[in-house]
Amino acid sequence: MMKKLLISSLLVGLLTLTGHAADTVALTGSGSTFVKPVMDKWASTYSTSVDPTVKINYAGGGSGTGQKNILDGTVDFAGSDGPMSDAQLKSAPTPILHLPVVAGAVVIIYNVPGVTGLKLDGPTLANIFLGNITKWNDPAIVAQNPGVTLPDLDISTVHRSDGSGTTYIFTDYLSNVSPAWQSTVGKKTSVAWPGGVGQQGSAGVSAQVQKTTGGIGYVELIYALSNKISFADVKNAAGNYITASLGGVSTALATATIPADFRFSYVNAPGDASYPISGVTWLLVPQQSKDPVKGTKLVAFIKWIYTDPSAQAMAAKLNYAPIPPAVVTRVLAAVDTIKN
Amino acid sequence: MKSTAQALPATAADLPAPNRWGNRIFEGMTMLSVVILGVCFVCAAYVLVEGAWLAIHTYGWSFLTSQQWNPVTENFGALPFIFGTVVSAAIALLIAVPLSIGTAIFLTDLAPLWMRQPLTSVIEMLAAVPSVIWGLWGLFVLMPWLHDHPYTWLNKHFGSIPIFGGPIEGSGSCIMSAGIIVAIMILPIVTSVSREILRAVPDLQREAAYGLGATRWEVTRIAVLSYARRGLLGAAVLGLGRALGETMAVTMVVGNSPKIHASLLQPGWTLASVIANQFGEASDDLQRSVLFEIGLVLVGVTIVVNIGALILIKSIETPGTRRA
Numbered sequence: 327m328m329k330k331l332l333i334s335s336l337l338v339g340l341l342t343l344t345g346h347a348a349d350t351v352a353l354t355g356s357g358s359t360f361v362k363p364v365m366d367k368w369a370s371t372y373s374t375s376v377d378p379t380v381k382i383n384y385a386g387g388g389s390g391t392g393q394k395n396i397l398d399g400t401v402d403f404a405g406s407d408g409p410m411s412d413a414q415l416k417s418a419p420t421p422i423l424h425l426p427v428v429a430g431a432v433v434i435i436y437n438v439p440g441v442t443g444l445k446l447d448g449p450t451l452a453n454i455f456l457g458n459i460t461k462w463n464d465p466a467i468v469a470q471n472p473g474v475t476l477p478d479l480d481i482s483t484v485h486r487s488d489g490s491g492t493t494y495i496f497t498d499y500l501s502n503v504s505p506a507w508q509s510t511v512g513k514k515t516s517v518a519w520p521g522g523v524g525q526q527g528s529a530g531v532s533a534q535v536q537k538t539t540g541g542i543g544y545v546e547l548i549y550a551l552s553n554k555i556s557f558a559d560v561k562n563a564a565g566n567y568i569t570a571s572l573g574g575v576s577t578a579l580a581t582a583t584i585p586a587d588f589r590f591s592y593v594n595a596p597g598d599a600s601y602p603i604s605g606v607t608w609l610l611v612p613q614q615s616k617d618p619v620k621g622t623k624l625v626a627f628i629k630w631i632y633t634d635p636s637a638q639a640m641a642a643k644l645n646y647a648p649i650p651p652a653v654v655t656r657v658l659a660a661v662d663t664i665k666n
Numbered sequence: 667m668k669s670t671a672q673a674l675p676a677t678a679a680d681l682p683a684p685n686r687w688g689n690r691i692f693e694g695m696t697m698l699s700v701v702i703l704g705v706c707f708v709c710a711a712y713v714l715v716e717g718a719w720l721a722i723h724t725y726g727w728s729f730l731t732s733q734q735w736n737p738v739t740e741n742f743g744a745l746p747f748i749f750g751t752v753v754s755a756a757i758a759l760l761i762a763v764p765l766s767i768g769t770a771i772f773l774t775d776l777a778p779l780w781m782r783q784p785l786t787s788v789i790e791m792l793a794a795v796p797s798v799i800w801g802l803w804g805l806f807v808l809m810p811w812l813h814d815h816p817y818t819w820l821n822k823h824f825g826s827i828p829i830f831g832g833p834i835e836g837s838g839s840c841i842m843s844a845g846i847i848v849a850i851m852i853l854p855i856v857t858s859v860s861r862e863i864l865r866a867v868p869d870l871q872r873e874a875a876y877g878l879g880a881t882r883w884e885v886t887r888i889a890v891l892s893y894a895r896r897g898l899l900g901a902a903v904l905g906l907g908r909a910l911g912e913t914m915a916v917t918m919v920v921g922n923s924p925k926i927h928a929s930l931l932q933p934g935w936t937l938a939s940v941i942a943n944q945f946g947e948a949s950d951d952l953q954r955s956v957l958f959e960i961g962l963v964l965v966g967v968t969i970v971v972n973i974g975a976l977i978l979i980k981s982i983e984t985p986g987t988r989r990a
Contacts, residue, residue, distance in 0.1 A: 388946030394954075414950070482835050487922035487935075489737075489947020512738035515947050523839045523933050524922030526943055530805075537810050538837040 349379055351623045356385040357392015358405035360491050360546065361428060361607045364641045365405065371640065372627055380623050389491050389515060396422060396610045402624055404610040407491020408515055409589035420614040423664070424588040425657050426606040427631065429579050429647040431547040432496045433557035433570045433603070437535050438462055438479065445470045447561035448503025448594065448602065454542060455483050455500065456507060457521045462540060470561075484534045484543035487524030489515040495605035496544045499593040503602075544603075547575070548645040562602040563594045574601030575647035584653060588660070606649070614665050621666035628661055714965065717958030720951060729959060735924035742956045744963045746924040750841060750934035751967060754916065755909035757845025757930070762852045762909075763902045769853075770860035771886055775872075786861065793854035801918035804847045809919055812846070813838030817931050828928035835933055839921035842930040847915050852905035859904055863897035864890060896979055903975040910968050913938040937964040 355365070362384060369382035384405070387395075392404030397418055409424055434451065436444055441462075446454075450466050453459040459466055463476040486493045497513040511517050525534045528549040535541040547570050550557050559567040568574050578600035582592030594602045609628065615621025631637050632654050642648060649657070715722075721729065725742065732743020769789065773782055817834055824830040834840070867890050875889035891898070913936075921933020922943060941957050941964075948954040 390947040390950075390953075411950075480833065482837075487917065488943045514738045516737045516944060518734075518736035518738065519923070521835070522923065523835055524935075524943075526917055526922075530918065533805055534837065534839070537806065541837070 351380050351620055353380060353382045353402045353620060353624055353627065354385065355382070355392075355403040355405065356387045356395045356401050357610070358389045358407045358491060358607050359386045360407050360430060360548075361405045361646075362386045364428060364644050364646055367640045367644070368627075368631055368637055371636070372630060376630060376634075377623070377626065380627065382627065388489065390489055392610065396612065399612075399616065402611075402615075402620055403628075405607055406610055407605065407607050408494040409608065410610065418612075420612045423611045423613055423660055425609040425611060425628065425660060426584075426588055426649055426653065427609045428641055429575050429604060429606045429649060430495070431570050431575045431601055431604040431647070432492055432499070432544050433547050433550045434542065434544055434560060435532060435535050435550060435555050435557050436542045437538055438477065438540060441474055441476060442556060444474070444558040445561070445567045446558050448499065451560070452500045452504030452507040454481055455485075455520065455522070456504075456510070457483075479540040482538045482541045483519075483522030484531050484538065484541055485519050485522055485524050486516070486526070486528075486531060486544075488526050491515060491605065491607065492528065492544065492546050493517065495593065495603060498591050498605065499603045502591075502594045547572075551645050560602055562598075562600050563596050564598045564600070566598055568599065568601045570601045570603075572642075572645065572647040574599055575604045576650060578602070578604045579606070579647070579653070580650045584656070588657070604647075611661075611664065613663060618666040621664065625661060625664055625666070629658065632658060632661075711965070714958055714962045718955055718962050720955035721959040724952065724955075725959075729956075730963070733926060737953055740950075740952055742953075744937070744960055746926050747935055747937045747940055747960060748963060748967060749926050750844075750920065751910055751936040751938070751964070752971075753930070753934070754841050754844040754848060754920065754936060755906060755971075757842060758848035758852060758909040759902060759906055761846065761849035762856055762905055765849075766853055766856035766860050766901070766905070767891075767898055769857045770864050771890070773857075773861050774864040775886060775890065776882075786858070789854050789857050791854075792850075793858075797851070797912065797914040798918075800847055800851055801915035804843065804915060804919040808847070809838040809843050812843060817842070821931060829930050831927075831929040832931065834931050835921065839919055839933050840929075840931050841920065841927075841934040844916045844920040844934070844936065845930075847919050848909045848912050851912060851915060852908050855908065856901050856905040859901035860898055863894045863901060866897070867893050896982055899975070899979045899982065903972060903979070906971060906975065907968065910971065911938050911964070912936075913942045917942060937961075937967065 365384040369384055373380050373382060385401075389406040389408055392401070392406050393410055393414065395401040396404040397414060399419065405427070410422065415422060434446060438444070446467070447470060450459065450470065453466065460481055462479045462481055468476055494513065494515045497507075497511065497517050500511070501508040501513045511520065523534060523538075525531045525543075528545040531543040532545050532549065532553065532555060535543040545555070549555075550570075557570060559569050562568050562578075577597050578592055578595035581595050581597035581600055582590060584590045588608065592604060592606075595604070611624065611628065615624065632649075638648055721742070725732070729742065729744055730748070731745055732741070733745050734741040734743045735746060736742070773786055777785065813834065817838055817840075820830045821832045821834055825832055871889040871893055872885055875885040880888060916936055917939035920935060920939060922935050922939065923933035924935050924940070925933070927934065937960050941960055945954070945957050948957055
């Protein structure tokens with residue numbers, strides 16, 4: 327009798343314990359640091375005002391970390407500024423979906439005394455970073471900037487020394503506009519730069535450019551906007567010089583051709599007002615979730631991100647370019663293919 | 667012969683042994699500390715080798731001699747980083763060791779008594795400044811100044827000597843800047859160790875030299891420095907260890923460019939700072955593995971350099987006593 331009572335009370339105890347654990351579901355993510363500010367905001371808002379039973383923790387760590395973690399299955403979702411390779415996807419135990427979640431752009435910052443409103447086209451940028459153009463008064467730069475007095479000053483290029491989605495977008499663009507760049511350097515989150523100085527993070531690049539007379543570098547649009555750094559106008563595929571803006575990024579995204587698996591690039595997009603050096607950040611989500619409870623909660627969270635006006639407003643407030651409605655419809659259809 | 671050998675322990679045994687257990691526990695604890703330290707080292711080495719296995723298998727020994735660093739084509743070599751690490755550490759030592767020993771001599775032998783303690787405290791406080799602060803100061807203050815004045819001057823007048831050759835890139839981001847920043851960072855530790863060593867030189871030595879009619883400089887040279895030279899070299903080795911592994915401050919001023927330039931005024935990269943820079947975004951297995959192997963190379967370089975320094979210290983004999 328006594329024994330029976332003990333066992334049953336133990337069972338009840340266990341049930342309450344597991345029952346309690348089922349009350350809150352912890353979703354973990356890692357990856358892109360670019361998307362971390364808005365992801366943190368979404369995560370905290372979602373668990374306080376939408377679904378208190380969900381706790382979401384997005385650890386950041388970089389796109390490479392996110393890709394590795396999602397492949398190993400140690401996180402429920404990941405963020406990445408570059409698409410995963412075919413080889414990586416093949417090695418995944420379950421298919422992994424790429425869901426474009428926010429868009430961003432890369433801008434060119436420079437430090438030439440007395441010069442503002444600089445205009446540059448793609449081939450010139452590629453030649454500067456290849457080391458073929460070494461002076462600010464090179465004919466190629468002068469021809470694009472009538473009325474601007476450019477000094478006889480050495481160009482010092484600055485790039486990201488850490489692997490970065492920003493570098494991916496920038497080198498993707500340079501590969502697109504310059505065959506020489508594509509064949510000698512190529513595109514990746516970090517590349518073999520022909521020359522120049524490397525610095526860590528957008529903050530490092532921008533500090534180095536500010537301290538270098540004749541310096542030129544690239545940073546995220548959001549970083550330049552929030553720190554009020556001026557940047558160069560870049561010539562797009564339609565032949566117009568465009569000052570980077572969130573609108574210009576969305577325009578470029580709207581004109582891009584997007585394949586069914588969403589692994590696409592839209593640098594140098596057509597469209598009169600498209601800003602050419604743009605890219606997206608993807609959420610990486612396994613198509614078959616290991617845990618049905620977690621899977622259901624994750625799908626609900628993702629749908630909330632794309633459809634809730636307040637979630638979209640948070641992204642806009644943090645200077646992320648939104649995904650156009652036509653693309654969102656397609657993304658939501660893809661989210662519906664996730665099996666729990 | 668035999669009887670004396672037996673007699674000695676016998677007298678030791680005659681002594682009362684009040685606390686054998688205490689002795690055993692004490693011995694056991696010290697032994698345990700050694701074992702824990704050893705296990706930590708073995709575990710770290712195992713993790714490094716396991717992580718680096720793919721890269722070791724892919725590149726073999728050519729990893730140590732290749733100058734390539736191309737993440738796109740996955741051609742990786744460690745030579746530019748080994749070069750940057752060794753050269754920047756050497757510059758740091760060349761600057762820091764004479765300054766530290768000079769400071770230590772001043773603090774122990776020459777400075778007025780009231781000045782010694784405050785000065786020592788100030789120098790030791792420098793050791794508490796975080797690495798990243800040194801890096802920021804280097805990036806925003808020191809580097810632009812070095813670039814505008816000494817570097818430009820050196821390049822203009824001595825540019826024909828390869829180590830001062832141009833063009834000077836960035837705003838003074840180069841191996842030389844990294845060496846200078848690291849020198850400032852290792853100054854406090856080398857100075858305080860040197861000071862302790864100079865203080866351990868018996869006053870008898872100094873008095874004897876004065877007694878022979880030596881001048882202040884001669885006393886310092888003959889009685890103090892030559893007595894303490896092994897210890898001072900040991901202090902330099904301590905600084906070297908730190909110089910080889912310094913990461914954050916170096917990465918902010920070294921230029922992070924995986925190339926070998928003859929000129930000290932051009933950018934380079936070090937083993938520790940490339941790991942810190944690229945580990946987070948190393949998306950594919952091979953690149954991660956390569957960074958593990960870079961870590962292994964750093965351990966190897968540190969061991970080789972330290973063994974070299976130990977051999978150097980051993981080869982120097984200390985006059986008088988074998989202490990220090």
